[in-house]
Amino acid sequence: MFSESCPELNCQNFPTPVIGGFASYNLSVGGASTADINFTIYVTGSWQPGLAYDTICNAVNLGTLSANGSIGNNALSNYGNFCATNTGEPQPWGDNNDQGVWFKFTTSTSTTNIISIDAKSDPQPIGDSLDLQLALYQSSNGSCTGSLTHIQESWDGSGTLNDEAINSICLTANTTYFLLVDGQSTSTTSGIQGYFGIQINDNTIDNSVNITGDTLTANASGYSYQWIDCNNSNSPITGETNQSFTISTTGSYAVEISNGSCFTTSNCENMVTLSQDSFSTDEMIHLFPNPTSRNISIRLNHSVPEITARIFSITGQLIRTIKKNNVSQLNIDIKGNNGLYFVEVKTQTTKKTFKLIKKN
The missing domain is CATH 2.60.40.3080 (Immunoglobulin-like)
Structure with missing residues (x-):
C-alpha cells in the first residue's frame, strides 16, 4: 500500500540577474525530502531607466568582470535614455549632455585588465536609434561621492547614428569605474530618445609560461615580449624579445608581455641548464x-x-x-x-x- 506524500513549502530568496543575463541556482529541499532542484533564471526584454539612473549615485550596476569574461549584452536593446536629464553632470563632448545614463562596473582581480566597452544603437531594433556617446570615469574614493577623473571617451560626431566603442584600455584590478552613456536620435517616436545595448569585455593577457627543457615560452601569442633576469633586479635581457627564450645560464627568469599600451609580467621561473x-x-x-x-x-x-x-x-x-x-x-x-x-x-x-x- 502506498500513501501520498505530504506537500512541503520551502521559500528562499534568489537575486535576479540584470536584463540580458542569467544565473543558475540550487534549491535544497529540507524536511522529509532530501531532493535538490536546479534551475536557471533568464531575464529578457527591454528595461527603460527613469530619472533615478541619470545620476551617478544611482548608476546601473553591471557587476564584476571575471578574467577574460564579459558583463552586459550589446545584442539586446536593454536600455533607453528617454527619461534622463543629467542636470549638472559632466559634458566630455562639449555638447548638451542632457540625456545620459550612468553605469558602474568592477574590474577583475587580474593584474592586467585590458578592457573594451562596446555600445550598440538599438540592436534588436525596438525603438529609435541613437547617436551614442561614451565616457569612462574613475572616482577618487571608489564611490559615486568622489572626484571624477575622465579616462577616455568615444563619439564620432553629431548627427550620425553610430555605435561606439572604447577599446584596449588598461584599468586597475579590483576597482569600480563609472560609465556615462549619452546620445540623441535624429527623430523620435512617442517622445522616446532611443534604445541601446552595452557590453564590457575583459581581455586579460595570459601571463603563464610553458617550460620545455632549457626553453621558456610565453603562452600568449601575438604580443610584444621582453625576457628579464629575476636575479638581477628584473633587468631586461639584451636581445631576448621573442615569444620563446632558451637559457644559457642557470638562474631565474620571467617575461614582460605587452600589447603596446598594457603589459603584464609572468612569474619568475627557476631554471637550471644542463647543457655544456x-x-x-x-x-x-x-x-x-x-x-x-x-x-x-x-x-x-x-x-x-x-x-x-x-x-x-x-x-x-x-x-x-x-x-x-x-x-x-x-x-x-x-x-x-x-x-x-x-x-x-x-x-x-x-x-x-x-x-x-x-x-x-
Missing part, C-alpha cells in the same frame, strides 16, 4: 664522487687561469660560489641537506653543469 657550452676541446671537466655524502672534487686535465663553481638547489636558488685561480682542481664541501643539487663549472673557455646527488 664548450669553446675548447682541450679542457675536460670531471666531478666526483657522485653521489656523495658531503665532499666533492672538480678536476680539469690541466691548470687554468680561473675556474668558478656555483652550487644551486633543485629550485634554482644559488647556494654557494667558489672561485680559484691557477688551479686544476677544486675541493668543495656540500653542507646542505640530502637531495638533488646542480653544480655549474665555468672556465674562460668551457662551461658545464652537473647533476649532483647528496645522500648519506
